[in-house]
Amino acid sequence: MKSVLCVLWLLAAILTMCAPQAAAIDFYEIQIYTTQTEPYQHLTAELHSNSVTTATGSLAKQNLRPYEIHETLEASYGLLDHLEIGQYLCTGKLGNGDYEYAGSRTKLHTGIGDPEQWPVALGLNLELDYMRRQAEENPLSLEVRAILEKRFGPLWITGNFVFERPFSGPGTHRGVYFLPSGFVSYDLTRWLTPSIEYYADMGPIRSIPGAQLQQHFIVPTINLHLAPRLELNFGVGLGVTEASNGAFLKSIIGWTF
Numbered sequence: 186m187k188s189v190l191c192v193l194w195l196l197a198a199i200l201t202m203c204a205p206q207a208a209a210i211d212f213y214e215i216q217i218y219t220t221q222t223e224p225y226q227h228l229t230a231e232l233h234s235n236s237v238t239t240a241t242g243s244l245a246k247q248n249l250r251p252y253e254i255h256e257t258l259e260a261s262y263g264l265l266d267h268l269e270i271g272q273y274l275c276t277g278k279l280g281n282g283d284y285e286y287a288g289s290r291t292k293l294h295t296g297i298g299d300p301e302q303w304p305v306a307l308g309l310n311l312e313l314d315y316m317r318r319q320a321e322e323n324p325l326s327l328e329v330r331a332i333l334e335k336r337f338g339p340l341w342i343t344g345n346f347v348f349e350r351p352f353s354g355p356g357t358h359r360g361v362y363f364l365p366s367g368f369v370s371y372d373l374t375r376w377l378t379p380s381i382e383y384y385a386d387m388g389p390i391r392s393i394p395g396a397q398l399q400q401h402f403i404v405p406t407i408n409l410h411l412a413p414r415l416e417l418n419f420g421v422g423l424g425v426t427e428a429s430n431g432a433f434l435k436s437i438i439g440w441t442f
Contacts, residue, residue, distance in 0.1 A: 209248045210364065210384050210400055212237070212255045213275045213287065215422070215435045217368045217382055219343050220296030220308035220334045223263035223441075231416065231439035233257040240431035245424065248400060249431045254278040255287070261294070269294045279320060288316025288324065300336040308332030323354030339372035341380075348390075359389035370408065378408040382420060400429035414441040 212235045223229055233256070240251040254277060261271040273290035296308035310330040318324050331346045344367040351357045365387065370380030382404040388394045406420030416439030424431050 209250075210386050210402065210429075212253070212433070213257045213277070214259070214273065214290075215384060215404075215420075215433075216418075216437060217343055217366055218294065218308065218310050218330060218332050218345055220298065220300065220306040220332055222267055222269040222294055222296050223261050225263045225266050227263045227441055229261045229416075229439055229441045231259040231261075231437055233259060234436045234438075235433060237431055237433045242427055242430050244398070244428050245430040248428050249424075249433070250280060251431065253280060254284075261292075267295055267297060275316065275320070277320060281319075285319075286317070287320035288314070290314045290316075296332065296334075300334040300341075304335075306332075306334040308334065318354075321354070323351035323356045325353040326351040341368075341370045341372075341378075343368055356389075359392070361390050363387045363390050363393075368406070370406075376410045378410065380406045380408060382406050384422070397427040399426055401425050402429055402433075404435065406435075416440070 214233050215235050216233065236254045237249045237251045240246045240249040256276045258274045259271060261269050264270050271292040271294065273292070275287040275289065276285065277287045278284045279287070290312055292310055292312040294308070294310045296306065298306035300306040309332065310328070312328040312330070314321070314326045314328065316324040326349055328347060328349045332343070333346075334343045336342075345365065347364040347366065349362045349364060350360070351362075356362070364385060366382070366384045368380045368382040370378050372378050384402045384404065386400040388399060402422040402424050404420045404422040406418060409417040411417065416437060418437040420435045422433040422435060
């Protein structure tokens with residue numbers, strides 16, 4: 186009986202190692218996109234700061250890479266009414282302990298509709314990522330992000346449906362990945378909006394792995410409205426699967442010129 190159990194455990198371990206795994210959520214930019222774009226000829230600069238504080242288990246440590254620090258500077262410019270372009274400069278303290286340039290990204294973001302008046306406001310974000318191999322497992326990829334948004338007075342609901350296609354790296358042969366995210370927020374006061382954000386990496390669409398091999402994070406967040414041009418967003422992410430069994434800290438500090 187013991188020998189049979191040993192064989193079963195061995196087969197389970199082999200199947201787990203051979204099963205496709207989700208990659209990881211994007212720690213250079215942990216953000217939910219809305220349908221709102223930068224006003225015409227306005228520039229907004231944001232600093233994204235994200236770091237994993239804990240990871241429990243070998244699978245989570247492999248995916249989350251604890252103790253790395255990611256800092257990204259994002260600039261978004263209102264090219265037209267309802268159309269903005271953006272550029273990212275990504276840096277980080279990576280696994281080798283050095284703080285260095287990690288890569289760049291370029292985005293095109295649009296949105297239509299009033300989320301309070303329309304049944305659902307719609308948006309789209311296209312992003313080309315060209316990262317360094319030392320910083321990203323799949324350095325060249327294209328992201329297509331569909332955005333749905335609705336407001337009911339102080340209650341705000343937004344969903345992002347992200348489809349990512351790597352063009353270089355080990356994930357290329359797996360095709361398109363699905364990374365859904367979203368938030369529910371409530372304007373508690375004029376200066377405070379608490380929210381619950383959600384981020385996931387469900388892996389390649391054509392061979393979605395089991396739930397415990399996917400990454401799912403629940404992120405309690407606060408948004409502070411202390412000045413009209415100032416953006417402040419702070420949150421703590423908590424993983425709920427074996428592949429995301431850990432925690433991270435995130436913040437966004439932005440200013441509109």
